[in-house]
Amino acid sequence: MPGAASPDPEYVAARRVLLDALDALGAHLKSVVLVGAQAIYIHVGEGDLAVSPYTTDGDLAIDPRELDDEPALAATLQAAGFHLAVRPGTWSMSDVQIDLLVPASLGGSGRRGARLGAHGNEVARKVSGLEAAVVDNAIHRIGALDPADVRSFDVAVAGVASLLIAKLHKIAERKDSVDRLKDKDGLDVLRLLRFAETEHLAGTLLKLTQHPIAGKVTQEARTFLDDLFGHRDAPGAQMAARASVGLEDESAIRVSCEALARRLLGAWKP
Amino acid sequence: MLLFRAARNARILPVVPLNAMFRVMRNGGSNGTRVRLAAEALRRRLPPGWDVRLQSGGSGDGLLTLRAPDGRRAKLSVLSRKRVLPRDIAHVLAQGGNPAERMLVAPFLSPRARELLAGANASFADETGNLRVVVNDPAVFVETRGADRDPERQPRPLRSLKGAAAARVVRALCDFTPPYGVRTLADRSATPLGTVSRVVTFLEEEALITRDEKKTITAVDWPALIKRWVSDYSITGSNALRSFIEPRGLGALAPRLAKLPRYAVTGSMAVPGGVAPARLAMVYVESAEDAARMLELVPADAGQNVWLLEPYDPVVFERTQSITSASGASLVVAAPSQVVADLMTSPGRGPQEAEALIERMKGNEDAWRRKP
Numbered sequence A: 001m002p003g004a005a006s007p008d009p010e011y012v013a014a015r016r017v018l019l020d021a022l023d024a025l026g027a028h029l030k031s032v033v034l035v036g037a038q039a040i041y042i043h044v045g046e047g048d049l050a051v052s053p054y055t056t057d058g059d060l061a062i063d064p065r066e067l068d069d070e071p072a073l074a075a076t077l078q079a080a081g082f083h084l085a086v087r088p089g090t091w092s093m094s095d096v097q098i099d100l101l102v103p104a105s106l107g108g109s110g111r112r113g114a115r116l117g118a119h120g121n122e123v124a125r126k127v128s129g130l131e132a133a134v135v136d137n138a139i140h141r142i143g144a145l146d147p148a149d150v151r152s153f154d155v156a157v158a159g160v161a162s163l164l165i166a167k168l169h170k171i172a173e174r175k176d177s178v179d180r181l182k183d184k185d186g187l188d189v190l191r192l193l194r195f196a197e198t199e200h201l202a203g204t205l206l207k208l209t210q211h212p213i214a215g216k217v218t219q220e221a222r223t224f225l226d227d228l229f230g231h232r233d234a235p236g237a238q239m240a241a242r243a244s245v246g247l248e249d250e251s252a253i254r255v256s257c258e259a260l261a262r263r264l265l266g267a268w269k270p
Numbered sequence B: 001m002l003l004f005r006a007a008r009n010a011r012i013l014p015v016v017p018l019n020a021m022f023r024v025m026r027n028g029g030s031n032g033t034r035v036r037l038a039a040e041a042l043r044r045r046l047p048p049g050w051d052v053r054l055q056s057g058g059s060g061d062g063l064l065t066l067r068a069p070d071g072r073r074a075k076l077s078v079l080s081r082k083r084v085l086p087r088d089i090a091h092v093l094a095q096g097g098n099p100a101e102r103m104l105v106a107p108f109l110s111p112r113a114r115e116l117l118a119g120a121n122a123s124f125a126d127e128t129g130n131l132r133v134v135v136n137d138p139a140v141f142v143e144t145r146g147a148d149r150d151p152e153r154q155p156r157p158l159r160s161l162k163g164a165a166a167a168r169v170v171r172a173l174c175d176f177t178p179p180y181g182v183r184t185l186a187d188r189s190a191t192p193l194g195t196v197s198r199v200v201t202f203l204e205e206e207a208l209i210t211r212d213e214k215k216t217i218t219a220v221d222w223p224a225l226i227k228r229w230v231s232d233y234s235i236t237g238s239n240a241l242r243s244f245i246e247p248r249g250l251g252a253l254a255p256r257l258a259k260l261p262r263y264a265v266t267g268s269m270a271v272p273g274g275v276a277p278a279r280l281a282m283v284y285v286e287s288a289e290d291a292a293r294m295l296e297l298v299p300a301d302a303g304q305n306v307w308l309l310e311p312y313d314p315v316v317f318e319r320t321q322s323i324t325s326a327s328g329a330s331l332v333v334a335a336p337s338q339v340v341a342d343l344m345t346s347p348g349r350g351p352q353e354a355e356a357l358i359e360r361m362k363g364n365e366d367a368w369r370r371k372p
Helices: A009-033 A036-044 A073-079 A160-174 A181-194 A197-208 A214-230 A235-243 A250-267 B001-014 B019-026 B031-045 B086-095 B110-119 B162-176 B182-188 B193-205 B222-228 B251-259 B288-295 B335-346 B349-364
Strands: A031-036 A058-062 A082-086 A090-093 A096-103 A125-127 A137-143 A152-158 B051-055 B062-067 B072-079 B102-106 B122-128 B131-135 B140-144 B209-211 B217-220 B239-243 B263-266 B281-285 B306-310 B321-324 B330-332
Touching: A009 A036, A009 A073, A009 A090, A009 A096, A009 A152, A031 A036, A031 A160, A036 A058, A036 A152, A036 A160, A036 A181, A073 B182, A082 B288, A090 B086, A096 B019, A096 B086, A125 A160, A125 A197, A125 B140, A152 A160, A160 A181, A160 A214, A160 A235, A181 A214, A181 A235, A181 A250, A181 B031, A181 B062, A181 B335, A197 A214, A197 A250, A214 A250, A214 B182, A235 A250, A250 B239, B019 B051, B019 B335, B031 B062, B031 B072, B031 B122, B031 B288, B072 B131, B086 B102, B086 B110, B110 B122, B110 B131, B131 B321, B162 B193, B162 B217, B162 B222, B162 B335, B182 B193, B193 B209, B222 B335, B239 B288, B251 B281, B251 B330, B263 B349, B281 B288, B281 B321
Parallel strands: A031 A152, A058 A096, A096 A125, B072 B102, B102 B122, B263 B330, B281 B306
Antiparallel strands: A031 A058, A082 A090, A090 A096, A137 A152, B051 B062, B062 B072, B122 B131, B131 B140, B209 B217, B239 B306, B263 B281, B321 B330
């Protein structure tokens, strides 16, 4: 499914570092969910948008409910060659970053750093909208893109519905700051909307709406979807268009956002 | 050929079989022959005892003398013309003498020409059996009815390949490997024989097809024929086009086309193993409105990635092929001859893609041309 015959060297490197991180997390792997662009790539593949779908960053959500006190997260990551590049939560090796993220409502009282008990307050960062990812996910076997690298790990990957919710929260939080780098989040939403079968996605979202942990962020995500993508001139649709400028037709992208968002909203009636 | 024409005319003129020989000989008849045969036709229509003599001279092409059994005579000055239109009648009759003493002879005289001649009291005869001779003294009135439409009239020669019928013939000429005759071509292109003949005559004059002495089509220069066709045909001008956006992208469109009762993909997407992924799907459908609904397409003024085309003729659904799309779905694509014409008249890189496709088609004619 994902990947052409020979993926971009950048993807290969990003996947390698992700595997390094999964390797380092070792016993904690069971409390980790892959989210963000790499998770979208696992589902959607290259898609047929002309814009590269991947980033070199890896986003890993940690479910504190499942996290053991030992071994110490920071120590195992450091032993594997990572260092804490940005506090809290951003770990780096070579040029590639891994972000350890905790759903805001599960991350304790701190403003940014997640309170992770024995692991401290700087290992991972609180992020709103990730709650659905610890509920809606499935185990995937993730291997290297480099044929010489034989490692593979069974790890939970966030489902399309929870990835959509997380992206919508991320855009809603930052929609007032104009940043070309964040425009790709708009395109990621379009990727998910294009890939997902509308009725099936709406069914999952409806279930998540009822969930004690994911319910609130899922309901909020519905409003964000309407506000950000429900019209071709809405901010999210414009972000997607800007992210694909020169590669895709701008109005096609904006109209596609509107059409698919409206279809999903129509099927996703709370 | 002569026999055929005689038989056909006999059907048109069952009431005047006497003139058959006259009609048969009309082609290439000189003025002299025409006048002589007109005199003969008149002689046969007059009662026994009457005599008709033809002399050369007079002010026209001959002088006809009618002699009654009692010896009274009347003379008609005969004018023979190869072609007479109603508007020429006044001019012809003005050429000296009393119109009532003139007889106009021509291969064919239309009803309007005959009306004008009769109005001027002139006599006339044509080679289809229209005959009217009126003389006051001795009193003669002979009138027979021939054809109202000129059986020899050639259809207006074709000057273009505009229209659905010509397109069907062009498509068949490309898609079927010669040799074959016009009847087979008419059958395969579902087009009336007369139309096919006109198209074939035109294409032969344009040196786009070759026929042998038996008029069998023996060769078709199909690349040149398609190039000639697209000076009269274009994908956007000849078909009813509506633009849409498939919000999920073209990869999602291909597998869903199977929902449609009938379709044929053309343009870049119809080229198997095309180099670049198609950015615009061009799909012939029976009803653009129905298809757009079934495929969940969004109407678009800008940024369209799907064209739905209601075709100039259902021939676009004929001789289609099945290919596997980039996304792995099975696709019904229009015949290569149609795809080439559509690419040639498409925006963007279409014309270059058409040239590349033509080169490939030259290399594997057996794969896409078939026996008629």
